[in-house]
Amino acid sequence: MERIHIAFFGPTNSGKSTLVNALCGQEVSLVSPQPGTTTDPVRKAIELPYGIGPAVLVDTAGIDDASVLGPERKRRTEAVIGQTDVAVVLQAKDAAMKSLLETLREAGIPSVVYEKEDTPDGLLQRIAQALPREEKRFLTGNLVKPGDKVVLVMPQDSEAPKGRIILPQVQVIRELLDRGCIPCCCTPETLRKALECSPALVITDSQVFRQVNAAIPADLPLTSFSILLAAQKGDVRTFVEGAGAIDKLQPGDRVLIAEACTHVPDTEDIGRIKIPALLRKLADVRVEIAAGNDFPDDLTPYALIIHCGACVANKFLVRFRTGKALLAGVPITNYGIALAKLQGMLDRVRIP
Numbered sequence: 110m111e112r113i114h115i116a117f118f119g120p121t122n123s124g125k126s127t128l129v130n131a132l133c134g135q136e137v138s139l140v141s142p143q144p145g146t147t148t149d150p151v152r153k154a155i156e157l158p159y160g161i162g163p164a165v166l167v168d169t170a171g172i173d174d175a176s177v178l179g180p181e182r183k184r185r186t187e188a189v190i191g192q193t194d195v196a197v198v199l200q201a202k203d204a205a206m207k208s209l210l211e212t213l214r215e216a217g218i219p220s221v222v223y224e225k226e227d228t229p230d231g232l233l234q235r236i237a238q239a240l241p242r243e244e245k246r247f248l249t250g251n252l253v254k255p256g257d258k259v260v261l262v263m264p265q266d267s268e269a270p271k272g273r274i275i276l277p278q279v280q281v282i283r284e285l286l287d288r289g290c291i292p293c294c295c296t297p298e299t300l301r302k303a304l305e306c307s308p309a310l311v312i313t314d315s316q317v318f319r320q321v322n323a324a325i326p327a328d329l330p331l332t333s334f335s336i337l338l339a340a341q342k343g344d345v346r347t348f349v350e351g352a353g354a355i356d357k358l359q360p361g362d363r364v365l366i367a368e369a370c371t372h373v374p375d376t377e378d379i380g381r382i383k384i385p386a387l388l389r390k391l392a393d394v395r396v397e398i399a400a401g402n403d404f405p406d407d408l409t410p411y412a413l414i415i416h417c418g419a420c421v422a423n424k425f426l427v428r429f430r431t432g433k434a435l436l437a438g439v440p441i442t443n444y445g446i447a448l449a450k451l452q453g454m455l456d457r458v459r460i461p
Contacts, residue, residue, distance in 0.1 A: 112164055112165045112423065113165070113194045113240065114194045115166050115195050115236060116166075116197070117166070117167065117169060118196055118206070119172070119198065119199030119206065120199070122171065125168055126151075128223065132157075132232070150167050150170070152165050152166070152168075157236075161233065161237050170186050171186075188402045189402070191402075191425070192429070194218070194219075194240065194241065194423060195218070195219050195240060197220070197221050197232070210222075216429070218425070219239040221239050246341050247288065247461075248337045248338070248340075249281065249284060250337075252310055254290075258291045258293060258308045259285055259292050259308055259310045259311070260306065260312070261294045262311065262313035263296060265296055275420065277338055304324070304325060312334060313333050315336070315444055315445040316448060318448055318454050318458070331459060332459045332461075334418065335418035335446075336458060339418070341461075342419050342422070342423070343424070343427040344428070345446075345460055347431060348442045348443050349446055351442035351446075352440075352449075352455060353450075354440035355451060358391055359392055359412075361393065362392065364395070364396050364414075365399060366380045366396060366397070367415070367417065367430065368398065368400045368401070369401070370421045370422075380398070380415075384415060384448065408434055408437040408439045412440075413440050414440070415443065416442070416443045418443060419443070
């Protein structure tokens with residue numbers, strides 16, 4: 110289940126950190142009368158009552174920070190807006206906060222104004238009421254039905270976390286179990302044996318699309334974890350259309366690889382190594398990387414944006430970045446769809 114991102118905005122020393130600590134029941138953020146104590150956004154994963162469920166509380170720096178590092182702190186605070194489901198605003202009558210509230214309204218982000226008389230429970234109830242209401246969407250969409258056997262192909266290479274499997278794979282397995290399906294997990298090396306279960310669908314890691322496609326019957330439906338995430342969190346049709354820009358890339362074009370998380374890449378990294386290598390086989394493009402909260406303000410220099418599967422990001426961040434790309438007139442797609450296109454399989458894969 111995706112975590113709701115609840116961000117706290119306010120002037121310096123307005124009590125944001127104290128409020129976050131009160132809601133968590135522990136000292137998450139350092140509290141001090143010294144202005145500018147909170148520098149970078151502080152995040153705390155937590156389970157909240159009143160129907161909110163799994164959430165991430167984000168404590169931000171004062172938006173009016175006048176110190177030498179103030180502009181950079183403000184930039185990092187404003188970057189949080191792009192991944193906020195509900196904003197809690199302190200000292201809403203402050204001029205800077207009025208401007209922020211207008212920015213939130215224009216971005217379609219619901220906001221809750223914190224009042225001094227608010228109790229933690231009362232504030233949480235108002236946050237729950239402000240949450241965007243969306244119809245539940247299954248990751249696997251209309252691709253499965255109860256009783257279906259589904260083969261999940263999960264490479265265990267150096268990019269796979271030691272001793273565990275990655276979040277999208279966990280989410281898909283849990284959903285299949287909840288929907289009454291029978292998941293069968295394998296690696297590319299054990300795929301042929303797994304196919305003996307006569308599956309109704311194969312879901313694979315996108316980077317082994319070609320290998321998996323060669324091993325399964327041509328009429329067996331095939332998709333990937335990244336494509337399932339794209340369909341649940343973003344505008345998958347826009348991503349499919351954006352992948353068409355791959356055919357138009359010219360030498361010297363700039364392509365932005367956007368990752369929602371930060372990690373140390375290795376020789377098998379999908380976004381830093383594998384996708385750029387496939388792109389350069391088509392044209393001598395310039396590949397640039399934006400990781401974590403970093404996402405360029407000006408997207409117009411790029412011929413294409415390829416976004417990660419967003420397994421650690423929420424729907425709002427994916428849609429915010431997609432909207433920003435569309436406003437700039439820049440095609441945007443995601444890892445899974447781009448890999449299907451680059452391997453000549455976009456017409457082959459199933460999209461929920």
